[in-house]
Amino acid sequence: MRGEKRFIEGNIAIVEGAIAAGARFYAGYPISPSSEIAEYSARLLPRVGGLYIQMEDEISSMAALLGASVAGKKAYTATSGPGVSLMQENLGLGIMSEIPAVIIDVQRSGPSTGAATKPAQGDLMQARWGAHGDHSIIALSPASVQECFDLTVCAFNLAEKYRTPVYLLADETIGHLRETVTIRELEPDEIVSRKQPAEDVGPEDFRPYRYDGIMPEAMPPFGSDRYLSRTTGSTHDEKGEFRPVPENIHRVTHYLTDKIEKNAEDICMTKGWYLDDAETAFITWGCATRSALGAMEQLRARGEKVGMLQLQTVWPMPEKEIRSVLSSVKTVVVPELNLGQAAGEIRKFNDYGCKVVQANRVDGILISPEQIIRVWKEAEQHGEL
Amino acid sequence: MANYKDYMLFEKLPHTWCAGCGHGIILQAIADAFAMQGLDKHDIALVSGIGCFGRVDDYLDINCMHVTHGRALPAATGIALANPELHVLVTMGDGDGATIGGNHLIHCARRNINLTAVIANNYNYGQTGGQYSGTTPAGSITATSPYGHVEPGFDICKLAEAAGAPFVARTTPYNPMQIRNLIKRGMQTRGFALIEVMDTCPTHYGRLNKFGDAGPMLEKLNNMTVPVEKASSMSGEELEGRIVTGVLTDRPREDYYTRYKRIIDRLSTEKGSVPSA
Amino acid sequence: MAMAKKFNISINTKNCKQCGICSYLCPKEVLEQKVGGYPEAVRPEACIGCRLCEMRCPDFAIGVEVVQE
Numbered sequence: 001m002r003g004e005k006r007f008i009e010g011n012i013a014i015v016e017g018a019i020a021a022g023a024r025f026y027a028g029y030p031i032s033p034s035s036e037i038a039e040y041s042a043r044l045l046p047r048v049g050g051l052y053i054q055m056e057d058e059i060s061s062m063a064a065l066l067g068a069s070v071a072g073k074k075a076y077t078a079t080s081g082p083g084v085s086l087m088q089e090n091l092g093l094g095i096m097s098e099i100p101a102v103i104i105d106v107q108r109s110g111p112s113t114g115a116a117t118k119p120a121q122g123d124l125m126q127a128r129w130g131a132h133g134d135h136s137i138i139a140l141s142p143a144s145v146q147e148c149f150d151l152t153v154c155a156f157n158l159a160e161k162y163r164t165p166v167y168l169l170a171d172e173t174i175g176h177l178r179e180t181v182t183i184r185e186l187e188p189d190e191i192v193s194r195k196q197p198a199e200d201v202g203p204e205d206f207r208p209y210r211y212d213g214i215m216p217e218a219m220p221p222f223g224s225d226r227y228l229s230r231t232t233g234s235t236h237d238e239k240g241e242f243r244p245v246p247e248n249i250h251r252v253t254h255y256l257t258d259k260i261e262k263n264a265e266d267i268c269m270t271k272g273w274y275l276d277d278a279e280t281a282f283i284t285w286g287c288a289t290r291s292a293l294g295a296m297e298q299l300r301a302r303g304e305k306v307g308m309l310q311l312q313t314v315w316p317m318p319e320k321e322i323r324s325v326l327s328s329v330k331t332v333v334v335p336e337l338n339l340g341q342a343a344g345e346i347r348k349f350n351d352y353g354c355k356v357v358q359a360n361r362v363d364g365i366l367i368s369p370e371q372i373i374r375v376w377k378e379a380e381q382h383g384e385l
Numbered sequence: 386m387a388n389y390k391d392y393m394l395f396e397k398l399p400h401t402w403c404a405g406c407g408h409g410i411i412l413q414a415i416a417d418a419f420a421m422q423g424l425d426k427h428d429i430a431l432v433s434g435i436g437c438f439g440r441v442d443d444y445l446d447i448n449c450m451h452v453t454h455g456r457a458l459p460a461a462t463g464i465a466l467a468n469p470e471l472h473v474l475v476t477m478g479d480g481d482g483a484t485i486g487g488n489h490l491i492h493c494a495r496r497n498i499n500l501t502a503v504i505a506n507n508y509n510y511g512q513t514g515g516q517y518s519g520t521t522p523a524g525s526i527t528a529t530s531p532y533g534h535v536e537p538g539f540d541i542c543k544l545a546e547a548a549g550a551p552f553v554a555r556t557t558p559y560n561p562m563q564i565r566n567l568i569k570r571g572m573q574t575r576g577f578a579l580i581e582v583m584d585t586c587p588t589h590y591g592r593l594n595k596f597g598d599a600g601p602m603l604e605k606l607n608n609m610t611v612p613v614e615k616a617s618s619m620s621g622e623e624l625e626g627r628i629v630t631g632v633l634t635d636r637p638r639e640d641y642y643t644r645y646k647r648i649i650d651r652l653s654t655e656k657g658s659v660p661s662a
Numbered sequence: 663m664a665m666a667k668k669f670n671i672s673i674n675t676k677n678c679k680q681c682g683i684c685s686y687l688c689p690k691e692v693l694e695q696k697v698g699g700y701p702e703a704v705r706p707e708a709c710i711g712c713r714l715c716e717m718r719c720p721d722f723a724i725g726v727e728v729v730q731e
Binding site for chain 2: 025027046047049051053055056057059060061063064065066067068069070071072073075089090092093097221222223224225226227228229230231232233234240241242
């Protein structure tokens with residue numbers, strides 16, 4: 001395994017992760033605080049035989065990603081909340097058409113231009129529900145520069161495995177944070193390549209879609225000399241042909257949700273600290289994880305039984321791991337740079353009478369460990385909140 | 386010799402379009418343009434948008450990507466760059482191509498992406514009931530301009546020309562042989578080619594603007610046309626309200642991929658690996 | 663002397679939507695059609711095999727076949 005230690009910012013590590021995972025196409029529109037991803041991709045991609053193109057907007061960027069993916073390339077884009085808003089249209093297309101792609105959202109304050117470009121974690125629900133209609137989505141969120149590399153690789157692998165667009169929800173803090181990380185070439189078995197039809201599937205028998213389970217059909221590229229293929233954003237049958245009849249609409253809608261929700265165990269990644277003896281747990285994601293780690297260490301030093309669960313996968317929510325924490329601790333604190341988007345999801349699983357409190361901040365400044373400790377202390381002192 | 390039916394899902398007919406709609410004439414011409422070139426189906430990718438004409442892919446037996454309204458050109462841009470060996474055809478209506486997707490049209494032409502765009506311009510949004518689009522002529526009656534349209538319409542060909550398209554042509558369904566020949570020439574142009582087909586919507590636009598039945602509407606449309614060779618000696622006044630047909634622009638220039646590939650090739654021979662961030 | 667060609671004109675009533683384009687625009691008035699009816703080749707001997715009806719048919723419903731005499 002060849003690797004090198006580098007002192008780089010999160011946005012650069014994301015590009016390294018994308019290239020390592022086999023990405024060879026970028027289409028995007030510059031926006032702070034994600035622009036380093038575009039700039040570095042423009043420098044790196046042609047060096048590995050890939051292509052960078054700057055489109056006229058985020059709508060066309062997302063469309064171009066899907067086009068490149070349909071033609072066989074692993075494709076990605078980077079943006080921030082305002083750009084994600086524009087990408088929703090073709091994100092939905094990617095979901096319905098089942099086209100792998102990776103969307104890196106380096107979150108910033110909002111709505112609209114907001115306090116450009118202060119850090120925030122306000123796009124959690126936009127990522128989940130931004131596209132109209134019932135569907136599910138995969139989103140990963142890094143809390144360190146190393147995770148920017150590692151989770152970007154995971155994002156590409158999940159996109160291929162489940163044939164769907166995948167989000168990497170970074171934020172301004174992590175994107176512009178510099179740390180020493182290991183950038184390495186991946187072993188072949190660490191990379192999920194586009195699934196191709198089995199040898200014995202003849203051109204006449206091949207169908208671009210399947211709805212008999214919770215895994216997608218193989219996806220030969222446009223230009224394959226053996227198979228013709230078809231993708232569409234219209235509700236379709238196995239042949240990819242428009243079929244808006246009730247039973248088909250029903251099964252396609254269920255399938256698109258099930259293929260992610262019912263594979264949650266495979267998709268969900270978390271990290272835990274001191275959860276064996278914890279009486280209080282911080283459940284975190286993204287940059288707030290770092291503040292919570294500081295709070296946890298301070299409290300542990302004082303002998304408090306505090307543990308932590310970091311959600312590396314934020315969609316689907318790691319229900320099993322969250323339930324395990326909720327059922328074993330008295331208090332859960334959820335620190336976020338928003339007004340409680342993950343906390344609300346965590347409460348949905350709280351069938352255990354656990355006290356779930358929030359430590360939120362939306363003024364463009366990071367949550368301090370002290371704020372988290374203060375929220376915890378208040379929860380300990382007062383009964384139900 | 387290949388037959389146009391070889392490129393079609395012929396058993397799916399009759400198609401979805403209204404009686405007398407010009408879209409079917411263009412569909413046949415597209416399939417026949419493939420046949421005339423003897424193309425391998427696997428080497429063709431068609432990207433279609435939303436609208437009546439967006440349904441073209443339903444009847445073609447080639448690689449098809451059916452996308453969102455107005456976004457066919459950027460999706461096709463991704464395909465054309467990811468696999469430069471493919472013949473990429475993009476089918477759009479005037480809504481897709483020149484209204485919601487107008488910005489994509491001019492940028493695609495400017496970049497000179499290697500694809501052929503076929504825009505069926507029937508001056509209105511047929512699928513949603515005949516509302517006005519970005520090409521609806523001033524004064525026209527549509528479902529949303531019941532008292533006469535106050536906006537002028539775009540000249541799609543001039544727009545593409547001004548944006549730098551190397552091949553721009555216009556025709557009508559009255560002249561189906563010309564549609565075939567222009568699509569073929571467009572596909573043989575390395576770079577962005579645009580073929581605008583001034584199309585007929587007898588159900589909405591034709592009915593509301595007194596063009597008569599499908600046959601008379603095609604005839605009236607044809608009477609409005611002037612071949613580009615003849616138009617060159619006509620005054621602006623004489624050309625008022627006329628539709629200039631034929632090859633309007635033919636000025637080949639290097640396409641995006643060819644230029645970008647040169648960078649890839651140069652970098653592959655350069656010493657030193659990863660640039661520092 | 664070149665042999666005169668004969669043509670067989672077939673109408674596919676499954677696909678035809680009776681729009682009237684073929685009969686209205688046939689340059690030799692080979693086809694006739696009543697409102698609410700399918701086109702009929704009433705003067706097949708006048709057909710010159712230009713195939714414009716076939717190419718202008720939006721519904722893939724008319725075919726012109728050469729029958730060498």
